Amino acid sequence: MNGLEKLVLREGGCSAEVYLYGAHVTSWKNAQGEELLFLSSKALFEPPKAIRGGIPICFPQFSNLGSQSLPPHGFAHNRLWALDAHPQLDPPPNATAAFTEAQAVEREGGMNGLEKLVLREGGWSAEVYLYGGHVSSWKNAQGEELLFLSSKALFEPPKAIRGGIPICFPQFSNLGSLPPHGFARNRLWALDADPQLDPPPNATAAFVDLILSPSHDDFKAYPHSFEYRLRVQLGPGGVLTLTSRVRNTNSDGKPFSFTFAYHTYFSVSDISEVRVEGLETLDYLDNLQDRSRFTEQGDAITFEGELDRIYLEAPRKIAILDHEKNRTFLVIKDGLPDAVVWNPWDKKAKAMSDFGDEEYKHMVCVEAAAIEDPVTLKPTEEWTGRLQLSLVPNTHVGGSLDVPNAL
Numbered sequence: 001m002n003g004l005e006k007l008v009l010r011e012g013g014c015s016a017e018v019y020l021y022g023a024h025v026t027s028w029k030n031a032q033g034e035e036l037l038f039l040s041s042k043a044l045f046e047p048p049k050a051i052r053g054g055i056p057i058c059f060p061q062f063s064n065l066g067s068q069s070l071p072p073h074g075f076a077h078n079r080l081w082a083l084d085a086h087p088q089l090d091p092p093p094n095a096t097a098a099f100t101e102a103q104a105v106e107r108e109g110g111m112n113g114l115e116k117l118v119l120r121e122g123g124w125s126a127e128v129y130l131y132g133g134h135v136s137s138w139k140n141a142q143g144e145e146l147l148f149l150s151s152k153a154l155f156e157p158p159k160a161i162r163g164g165i166p167i168c169f170p171q172f173s174n175l176g177s178l179p180p181h182g183f184a185r186n187r188l189w190a191l192d193a194d195p196q197l198d199p200p201p202n203a204t205a206a207f208v209d210l211i212l213s214p215s216h217d218d219f220k221a222y223p224h225s226f227e228y229r230l231r232v233q234l235g236p237g238g239v240l241t242l243t244s245r246v247r248n249t250n251s252d253g254k255p256f257s258f259t260f261a262y263h264t265y266f267s268v269s270d271i272s273e274v275r276v277e278g279l280e281t282l283d284y285l286d287n288l289q290d291r292s293r294f295t296e297q298g299d300a301i302t303f304e305g306e307l308d309r310i311y312l313e314a315p316r317k318i319a320i321l322d323h324e325k326n327r328t329f330l331v332i333k334d335g336l337p338d339a340v341v342w343n344p345w346d347k348k349a350k351a352m353s354d355f356g357d358e359e360y361k362h363m364v365c366v367e368a369a370a371i372e373d374p375v376t377l378k379p380t381e382e383w384t385g386r387l388q389l390s391l392v393p394n395t396h397v398g399g400s401l402d403v404p405n406a407l
């Protein structure tokens with residue numbers, strides 16, 4: 001209500017709602033959806049007024065039984081509470097009980113005061129900025145950063161963050177009238193209080209749900225109503241999963257189309273030692289040659305210069321082998337038929353103000369995407385595009401790297 005943030009707990013068909021304002025439980029429903037708490041139809045969700053109904057917390061004073069200087073029932077019910085990242089209380093013994101993502105998610109001030117969420121799971125961590133719905137960091141249990149983030153990345157809206165996982169939506173590159181890569185990466189997303197998606201079955205996974213709806217200006221440039229929900233989840237073994245759900249909420253009965261990419265920047269030790277496997281023999285559009293169509297000939301993609309290609313109908317799994325680090329990134333994609341591979345090399349690196357001259361040596365973008373056939377949604381239809389990233393050791397077989405087995 002009134003933009004106040006709430007958390008929704010769900011368990012076995014039952015649900016409860018908790019507002020950060022007042023730490024106020026406002027709803028408790030049985031599996032038949034019947035409300036069990038009273039909430040006045042005239043309740044105001046307007047701080048500093050307390051919410052009439054639900055479970056207000058009277059603290060540090062009940063009624064007027066105390067100091068005259070405290071308001072009746074104290075002040076806890078009129079304050080904005082925060083998610084507690086270190087609750088010093090065990091999770092519920094019943095693993096199916098719902099508890100807030102506060103268990104493993106910390107809300108912190110990031111660069112330039114932009115807010116970020118930190119997910120933690122088994123020593124691994126990931127960071128997500130509300131600005132851009134942008135994953136800026138993914139670290140293993142040894143604290144090594146697995147995503148590339150430029151030392152010159154600007155955290156200055158409306159500039160996109162250079163590195164991590166920018167989201168290209170509703171347009172990839174300049175394939176349309178919108179700014180390059182659309183606008184999702186330059187907007188402030190909100191925490192999604194009602195993600196309409198069950199919590200991960202594994203209760204230990206840390207996750208956060210974000211939502212983006214078009215602003216007035218976005219609507220002028222892209223005249224469609226949509227809800228874009230993004231879940232970022234860090235699961236056991238450090239598996240990082242991004243699930244995007246875009247719904248057409250147009251009331252004019254019109255469909256709309258978009259192109260999309262998870263523009264993932266992987267951190268690699270030396271680009272000239274990197275191989276991308278899984279895209280061999282595919283057709284691709286070469287962005288460096290007016291998007292002309294070619295067929296990949298080599299047995300893996302290696303890098304000796306600038307490369308900027310859209311591989312069409314790419315398989316679900318792609319591997320990025322980092323020879324020097326003896327490790328492989330596995331990219332698993334669903335709902336995303338294409339895959340972009342990009343390295344700017346030296347000249348283009350120098351031309352980018354938010355990218356170090358030599359940094360192209362330590363990054364490669366492999367982007368799960370939907371480009372050649374734009375996604376079209378009729379009103380009420382929803383599209384899901386999922387990206388799953390994991391890290392495995394390289395397997396050497398007779399001197400060559402045997403990734404298909406790992407896949």
Ligand SMILES: O=P(O)(O)OC[C@H]1O[C@@H](O)[C@H](O)[C@@H](O)[C@@H]1O
Nearest residue numbers: 173180181263287308309340342
């Ligand atoms: O500088 P931007 O807008 O973040 O784009 C970076 C690159 O993104 C890639 O996805 C494109 O294929 C490239 O052509 C582009 O240069």
